[in-house]
Amino acid sequence: MTTLAPLSASLLPSAVRARMVDNGNGLVMHVLEAGERRPGGRTLLLLHGFPELAYSWRKVMPALAAAGYHVIAPDQRGYGRTTGADMRYDTDLAPYRILNLVRDAMGLLAALGLRSVDCVVGHDFGSPVAAACALARPDVFRALVMMSAPFAGIPAWPAPNADGDGERLSAMTGLADPGLDDRLAALDPPRKHYQWFYSTRSADADMHACPQGIHAFLRAYYHMKSADWAANAPRPLGEWSAAALGELPTYYVMMKRDGMAETVAREMPSPETIAACGWLPDHELAVYAEEYGRTTFQGGLNWYRCVTGGLFGADLKTFMGRQITVPAAFVSGRQDWGNYQKPGDLEAMQATACADFRMLRFVDRAGHWVQQEQPEAVTAALLEFLSRTVA
Numbered sequence: 001m002t003t004l005a006p007l008s009a010s011l012l013p014s015a016v017r018a019r020m021v022d023n024g025n026g027l028v029m030h031v032l033e034a035g036e037r038r039p040g041g042r043t044l045l046l047l048h049g050f051p052e053l054a055y056s057w058r059k060v061m062p063a064l065a066a067a068g069y070h071v072i073a074p075d076q077r078g079y080g081r082t083t084g085a086d087m088r089y090d091t092d093l094a095p096y097r098i099l100n101l102v103r104d105a106m107g108l109l110a111a112l113g114l115r116s117v118d119c120v121v122g123h124d125f126g127s128p129v130a131a132a133c134a135l136a137r138p139d140v141f142r143a144l145v146m147m148s149a150p151f152a153g154i155p156a157w158p159a160p161n162a163d164g165d166g167e168r169l170s171a172m173t174g175l176a177d178p179g180l181d182d183r184l185a186a187l188d189p190p191r192k193h194y195q196w197f198y199s200t201r202s203a204d205a206d207m208h209a210c211p212q213g214i215h216a217f218l219r220a221y222y223h224m225k226s227a228d229w230a231a232n233a234p235r236p237l238g239e240w241s242a243a244a245l246g247e248l249p250t251y252y253v254m255m256k257r258d259g260m261a262e263t264v265a266r267e268m269p270s271p272e273t274i275a276a277c278g279w280l281p282d283h284e285l286a287v288y289a290e291e292y293g294r295t296t297f298q299g300g301l302n303w304y305r306c307v308t309g310g311l312f313g314a315d316l317k318t319f320m321g322r323q324i325t326v327p328a329a330f331v332s333g334r335q336d337w338g339n340y341q342k343p344g345d346l347e348a349m350q351a352t353a354c355a356d357f358r359m360l361r362f363v364d365r366a367g368h369w370v371q372q373e374q375p376e377a378v379t380a381a382l383l384e385f386l387s388r389t390v391a
Contacts, residue, residue, distance in 0.1 A: 002083055003020060003028050004020070004083060005020075006018035006019050006030060006081065007030065007032070007055065007287075012055075013058055013059075013061070013062050014062075015034050015035075015061065015062035015066075016032050016034045016058055016062060017032070017034070018030065018031065018032050018033075019031055019033070020081075021074075021108060021111050023104055023107035023108045023110075024107040024110060025103050025106075025107040026084045026085075027077060027083065027084040027085065027104060027107075028082065029075065029082045029108055030074065030075040030080055031054065031072060031074045031075075031108070032054045032055070032058070032061065032072075033070070033071065033072055033073075034061040034064065034065035034070075034071045035064070035065030035066075035068070035069050035070040036070060037070045037112075037113075037114075038070070041068070041070055042068060042118045042386075043069065043072065043114060043117045043118055044072065044117060044118060044120075044121060044386075045072050045105060045108075045109070045117045045119075045120045045141070046060075046121045046123075046126075047074075047076060047105070047120065047121065047122040047123070047126030047127075047129050047130050048075075048076060048124070048126050049123050049125040049126045049148070049149070050300040050304075051221070051288070051292060052079075052123070052124065053080045053287070053291060054080065055080075055291075056369070056371065056372060057073040057371060059279075059375035060375045060378055060379045060382070063375070063379040064379060064383070067383055069118075072108070074104075074105075074108055076101065076126070076129070077096065077100075077101060078096065078295075078303070079295070079300055080291050087295060087296065087298050087299035089201050089298055089301075093302060093305055093306055093311060096302045097306055097311050097315050098128065098129060098132050098306065098311075098315045098316065099136065101129045101132070101303075102129070102133050102136050102137070105120070105129070105133055106133075106140060109140065115140070116139065116140045116141070117141060117142065118142055118143060118386070118389075119141075119142065119143035119144065119145060119385075119389070120133050120134060120141040120144055120145075121144075121145040121147065121382065122144075122145070122146055122147065122149075123147040123149075123370070123371060124148050124149055124338070124368070125149065125300075125303055126147075127146040127147055127148060127149035127150075127151060128149060128312070130144055130145070130146060131144060131151035131353075134328070135154070135316075135322065135324050136319070138324075138325050141326065142326055143326050143327045143328070143385075143386070143389045144324060144326055144327070144329070144354075145329045145331060145382060145385060146329070146330050146331075147330070147331050147332055147370060147371065147378075148332045148333065148338040148339070148368055148370060150339065150346045151324075151349050151353055152342065152345040152348040152349055152353055153323065153324070153348055153352055153353025153354075154320055154321065154322055154323075155321075156320070157320055175193065175195050175196075175307050175308055176310040178308075180196070181196045183241075183242035184242045184245065184246070184253060184256075185256055186242065187242055187243070189255060190255070190257070191242075191246055191253045191255060192254050192255075193245070193252070193253055193254075194251065194253070194254055194260065195304050195307055195308055196308055197259070197260065198260075198301050198304040199301070199309070202259070203260070203297070203301055204301055206259035207259075207260055207261050207297050208292070208293075208296045208297055210259075210261035210265075211261075212261065212265055212268075213289075214289045214292055214293050215282075215285065216265075216268065217261050218285060218288050218289055219268065219269065219274065219282075220264035220265055220267055220268040221251070221260070221264045222285070222369060223264075223267065223269045223273070223277075224251050224264050224267045225336075225337075225368040225369065226279075226335075226366075226367035226368065226373055227333060227335040227365050227373060228269070228273065228277065229267060229367070232249070232335040232336070232337060232367050233335070234335065234336060234337040236340050236346070237340055237343040238343065239343055240343050240344070244343060248337060248341060249337055251263060251264060252337060252341050279369070279372050279373045279374075280369070280372060323352070323353060323355040324353060324355065325355045325356060327358050327385075328354040328356060328357050328358065329358055329359035329361070329381075330349060330350075330357075330359070330360050331359075331361045331363065331378060331382070332362055332363065333362070333363050333365075333366030333367045333369075333373060333374070334362040334364050334366065335367040336366065336367050336368045338368050339362075358385065358389070359381070359384070359385050359388075361381045363377045363381070364377075366378075
């Protein structure tokens with residue numbers, strides 16, 4: 001297995017350092033750290049989403065460390081400088097199943113000599129992984145913050161039917177249903193769900209080999225899902241139906257004929273807008289472009305294939321009827337459509353998925369990349385929640 005060097009210190013805030021850690025679950029993980037581990041000290045684990053990296057936490061890590069926390073943020077399986085994952089399309093998806101992603105996190109903690117963390121924080125696709133960590137091992141992950149992607153919980157035990165047998169449960173509702181894409185294709189104009197697109201063989205090449213280049217693709221993608229894009233005015237959707245989902249922006253429910261690179265290229269910000277983007281200047285965006293230029297996007301895309309193929313849902317059914325029992329919170333950008341892309345999830349997260357839900361915080365002037373767009377407000381929200389949960 002090839003091991004890469006950690007990210008150069010010149011690319012990181014002075015309070016953040018990088019190293020490589022063998023997690024004992026097939027990966028040598030690239031890990032960013034801030035703060036020091038002390039006897040009886042407090043530790044946070046931060047899990048990124050797509051198309052992101054541990055680097056996405058760079059703006060909140062120093063302040064969390066200054067508040068007394070040892071902060072750990074890895075490149076997850078299939079991402080960045082973490083090695084050991086098979087990042088091809090033609091691969092066994094079992095290592096990408098959500099319970100193995102939980103094992104990745106536990107293996108990292110074990111390798112660092114940690115038996116638990118005070119809180120696991122997950123953003124975007126890291127949010128359901130963080131939720132699964134808290135669900136499966138509340139003794140290890142003792143509090144939970146989800147960001148930008150609500151977790152609706154686990155199916156209840158099925159009610160018995162007339163024959164006394166349990167009703168059959170699908171592996172996962174919604175996105176694991178291939179009929180959804182057929183229903184979206186029947187809209188006028190025809191549409192498709194981005195997670196189904198991300199599950200196709202062509203998705204990686206669409207983004208990795210796009211005509212505008214990876215840097216420009218990522219610039220448009222990050223812009224379109226941020227508060228900088230004026231069209232982001234999210235609202236709850238009425239139901240889980242093709243017609244309701246068709247109200248989502250095209251970066252979520254795409255035009256049937258388009259790939260993601262073409263979708264976001266239409267909203268490429270002007271040079272003046274790029275120059276004014278203080279939360280993601282070009283030299284920071286270049287870190288993402290260089291990493292994805294080397295790795296491709298396929299490692300992260302394999303996570304989506306586990307969703308649409310029902311593998312994540314099948315794993316989570318192990319916990320059928322169980323709630324997340326650790327203290328939980330949700331922090332997200334007010335201009336983030338991710339709060340509502342799955343109708344009902346935001347409400348279910350608070351009402352049924354979490355037995356001890358303590359804080360809902362929408363951050364003004366932030367879209368999907370909340371911890372990068374408004375790091376001070378996110379840090380304040382995290383510290384407020386932690387003050388209520390960590391002794």
